[in-house]
Amino acid sequence: MTSDLLRLTVLGSATPYASVDNPCSGYLVSSGGTRVWVDAGSGTLAQLQRHVRLDELDAIWISHLHADHSADLLTTYYALLYADVQRAAPVPLYGPPGIADRLARFLTNTATRSPVESAFDVHELEDGQQARVGALTVTSRAVAHGMPAFAARFEAEGRSLVYSGDTAPCANLTQLAEGCDVLLCEADSDRVPDGDERVHHTPEDAGDTAGAARAGRLIVTHVGRSLTPRQAVARASARFGGPVDHAAPGAAFPVG
Numbered sequence: 001m002t003s004d005l006l007r008l009t010v011l012g013s014a015t016p017y018a019s020v021d022n023p024c025s026g027y028l029v030s031s032g033g034t035r036v037w038v039d040a041g042s043g044t045l046a047q048l049q050r051h052v053r054l055d056e057l058d059a060i061w062i063s064h065l066h067a068d069h070s071a072d073l074l075t076t077y078y079a080l081l082y083a084d085v086q087r088a089a090p091v092p093l094y095g096p097p098g099i100a101d102r103l104a105r106f107l108t109n110t111a112t113r114s115p116v117e118s119a120f121d122v123h124e125l126e127d128g129q130q131a132r133v134g135a136l137t138v139t140s141r142a143v144a145h146g147m148p149a150f151a152a153r154f155e156a157e158g159r160s161l162v163y164s165g166d167t168a169p170c171a172n173l174t175q176l177a178e179g180c181d182v183l184l185c186e187a188d189s190d191r192v193p194d195g196d197e198r199v200h201h202t203p204e205d206a207g208d209t210a211g212a213a214r215a216g217r218l219i220v221t222h223v224g225r226s227l228t229p230r231q232a233v234a235r236a237s238a239r240f241g242g243p244v245d246h247a248a249p250g251a252a253f254p255v256g
Contacts, residue, residue, distance in 0.1 A: 034134030063165030207239030
C-alpha cells in the first residue's frame with residue numbers, strides 16, 4: 001500500500017466481542033507508505049496481515065485499554081519476540097498511561113517481568129500530545145469514557161481523519177474534529193442512559209458531533225448489539241447533512 005493518499009481501512013468494528021465475520025475495533029491508517037495500526041481489538045491482528053506485515057508497521061496507536069480495543073497486543077508481543085517477525089527495533093506503541101505494565105501483568109508467567117519494552121517502544125499518551133509518524137502527524141486528546149481514553153487526529157498532505165475511540169460526546173472530541181475530512185465515530189449506545197455516567201455516543205450523538213465539528217464525512221463504527229449498522233447510519237443521517245457510512249469490516253475509505 002504505497003499511495004500518497006490518506007486512507008482508512010477497517011480491520012474490524014464489532015463490540016464488545018468479535019462476530020464470525022467482524023473482529024473487534026481495529027483500523028489501518030496509511031499515507032505515503034506510512035502505516036499505523038489503530039486499536040488492536042480481538043481478531044484484528046489477522047486482518048491487519050492482509051495489508052501489512054508486522055515488520056512493515058510504523059506504529060500502533062491504542063485509544064484505551066478495554067479488551068475489545070487492545071487484546072491483540074498480547075499475541076502481537078509473541079509475534080514480535082518469539083516467532084518469524086524480524087524488526088530492527090521495537091514497534092512504537094502509543095497508548096494510555098500504564099499500558100506497558102498492564103500488558104506485562106498478563107504476559108508475565110514467572111518471577112521475571114516479561115520484556116514488553118523489547119517488543120514495543122512505549123509512548124504514553126497525554127492530552128494534546130502530538131507525534132510525527134512517517135508521513136503522518138498524530139494528535140491525541142483525552143475523551144470521556146470513564147477511564148483514561150483518547151481520540152486521535154491523523155493528518156497528511158492537508159487531509160485529516162479523526163477517530164473518536166470510545167467516548168461520550170465531549171468538547172475535546174469536537175475540537176479535535178474541527179473541519180476534518182472524515183470523522184470515524186463510535187455509535188455504541190441505542191439510547192442515552194438514565195442517570196448513569198455517559199461513556200458512549202448514540203447514532204444521533206455521532207451525527208451531532210460531526211455537524212458541530214463541520215466534518216466532511218461521518219463513518220459510524222463500534223455499533224452496539226442492539227442496533228443494526230443500517231439503523232445507526234439512518235439515525236446519524238437524520239442529524240448530519242453530510243455523507244454517512246458504516247465502518248464495515250474490510251471497507252477502505254480514501255480521506256479527502
